[in-house]
Amino acid sequence: MTEPTDTTAATVTAATDAEMRALARRVASGLRRGDVLILTGPLGAGKTTFTQGLGEGLGVRGPITSPTFVISRIHPSLTGGPDLVHVDAYRLGSAAEIDDLDLDAAIPDSVTVVEWGEGLAESLSDERLEIVIDRLPDDTRTVRLTGVGARWHDALPTAQ
Template sequence: MRSLPTAELATESATLDLGARLGAELRAGDLVLLDGPLGAGKTVLARGVAAGMGVTGQVTSPTFVIARVHHPAEGDGPALVHVDAYRLGGLDEIDDLDLDTDLTDAAVVVEWGEGVAEHLSEDYLVLRIHRREDDVREITFEPHGERWVRWLADHPGFV
């Protein structure tokens, strides 16, 4: 089995930068799931994605509102739908958010999305975040579907 690309990020700014570089690559229809324990850096990575997409609004954890939509500042490019699935009770509740409709004109980033959001698209990227004891974040890129397998193959130096 081929090993998955993994980035080691020693600082919060490095995590933001990786997110920004990924955000600059996202397009409408993209689904990204952020997986990791509490405090791993999922929201920091999402803030970087938002910066790379050039969207407006402060990006914070949507834990209590479940989902936030951020629109591009310049009016072009996809919106970002930032979701926190931590408090959702399962597939029915994520379906109630109508995220599959959002995927037509937005990129969707879901914190705690594994196990509840994969069904939204055949093509999705899981970013597994592990925060080591020395505070270095290890982020593993796990592609699912042709879009992300091809994207990672076409961007070998990205991670």
């Protein structure tokens, strides 16, 4: 896939886990089947907390926990919406290993979230939402949402 040059960005601050989940629920309200989200940030930044909020917003079966050791989990929708495919690429070493997960079959009918996916998961979709979470010393998080592709024009939350 070619790298799109069409991007839209927003930066949001989340001071608590509750605010991180609320932000993710707002993001979830605009998601649809086939959307791919790539989450990046250091250990403890809030990637799984964000994904928990997405799951709440999408109305999927939980609980949502980090799939570090199983690599991937599917959380079926309880509301008739898209399922949530939650991938943790922390232990994967290459984009080829992402391909080995056969996510292509699940992506069209699901919302797919790849934690630790930067540099590995971009080939999953030309249109994706890249989310970078930085945790500051006071535990406040700065969340940068970058929509890649026309799909994300006017689709990003900009305020809390």
